[in-house]
Amino acid sequence: MKLYLQYFSMLVRCQMQYKFSFWMMVVGHFFMSFSLFFSIFFLFSRFGEVDGFTFPEILLCFAVVSMAFSSAECFARGFDVFPRLIKSGDLDRILLRPRSVIFQVLCSNIEFSRLGRFLQALLILIYAVLTSGFAWSFDKIIALFLMLTGGFVTFSALFILYAAFSFFTIDGLEFMNIFTDGAKEFGRYPFSVYGEGILKFLTFGIPLALFQYYPLLYLTGRSDRIGLIFLPLIGFLFLIPCYAFFRFGLRRYQSVGS
Numbered sequence: 001m002k003l004y005l006q007y008f009s010m011l012v013r014c015q016m017q018y019k020f021s022f023w024m025m026v027v028g029h030f031f032m033s034f035s036l037f038f039s040i041f042f043l044f045s046r047f048g049e050v051d052g053f054t055f056p057e058i059l060l061c062f063a064v065v066s067m068a069f070s071s072a073e074c075f076a077r078g079f080d081v082f083p084r085l086i087k088s089g090d091l092d093r094i095l096l097r098p099r100s101v102i103f104q105v106l107c108s109n110i111e112f113s114r115l116g117r118f119l120q121a122l123l124i125l126i127y128a129v130l131t132s133g134f135a136w137s138f139d140k141i142i143a144l145f146l147m148l149t150g151g152f153v154t155f156s157a158l159f160i161l162y163a164a165f166s167f168f169t170i171d172g173l174e175f176m177n178i179f180t181d182g183a184k185e186f187g188r189y190p191f192s193v194y195g196e197g198i199l200k201f202l203t204f205g206i207p208l209a210l211f212q213y214y215p216l217l218y219l220t221g222r223s224d225r226i227g228l229i230f231l232p233l234i235g236f237l238f239l240i241p242c243y244a245f246f247r248f249g250l251r252r253y254q255s256v257g258s
Contacts, residue, residue, distance in 0.1 A: 007107035015112055022113060029116030032064065036188055037124060051193045056132040057220050058189060063125035064144070065187035067211055069180070070117040070149025076156040077114075078105040080180075084162035092255050094232075101250060102243070105163070134219065134252065143215045143229040150211035150232020155180060157235065158206070159241040167249030179206050187212055210234050 015022050040062060053061070073080065082105060085091040094104045101178040133141065162176040191199050191209045204207040211232035217223040 004107060008110065009082070009112045009163050011107075012112065025113035026116035027112055029070075030120045033120045036062065036066075036185070037120075038240040040188060050189060053190055053220070056128045057216070059124055059128035060132060060219070061190055061212060061216055062188040063121045063128055064151060064216075065184060066121035066146045067118055067125065067148055069155050069184040069187075070114050070121060071148075071152050072155035074111050076159045077111040078108040079156075079159035079163040081109055083122045086166055086253075091253070095253075097168065101194040102160075102246070104221070126243070134221075139226065141217055141228060146229060146232040147215045150235040153210055153239055154207060154232075154235035155183075157239040160239070161242040164246040164249045167253050169231055179208070183208050190216060194221050207234050207238050213249065 019228050032255065037059075040055075040058055043050070046057070048054075085094070085105070085108070090108075094108075097104060129136070158176070159180050163182070165176065179230060186194065191213045199209055199213065202213075214223075214228045214231050217227055218225065218228040
């Protein structure tokens, strides 16, 4: 942890060397994300609800997904740009160091400008909580916390999975963006609105619905099954096969040298 904090401090100082540029990036990400918010706002100005969900409930869903994605994009950014490490040969340098490859990739790129998107989602979350009309008991607060935590871990696992494919394809596979950037886009609404087939796939295949949809049912009072609160923790289990696949690819990596 001490070494990670040293990397963290170093990257903060590096990115703050050009303060104006950094803060413009933060502000840009902050306002750019409002395009998604306005699309929801204009939809609800015409229709009162979507699949039975009210405006504050949809905002709560949108804020959770956006906060989870932006935090994962900030701290797990090294895996999102992992193909560059392979093509540039920097991965060879990482393999020579007496530290875990996972740890070094995590520390190689922390994108603090993504905090603008996180702050925007946080403001929307606060607004949704204040206007939802829910009775925020202790169990619902825990559910919201686990949704955010499970979402962060799930998106981080997807970035690791994306990086693992790079060992076999060199370039990143664009279809993986469906489950990262794409999930951020269509995750603004509960996954049930896209049909039963999509919901099942995002439950048993890529577990995005486990932190987004099912705990939301408990928060909104559509279900009283308290077990739904803990479904986001399956994101930690999803991390295991993603990490195993990354290690599998790493063992077969043959360097870029001759």
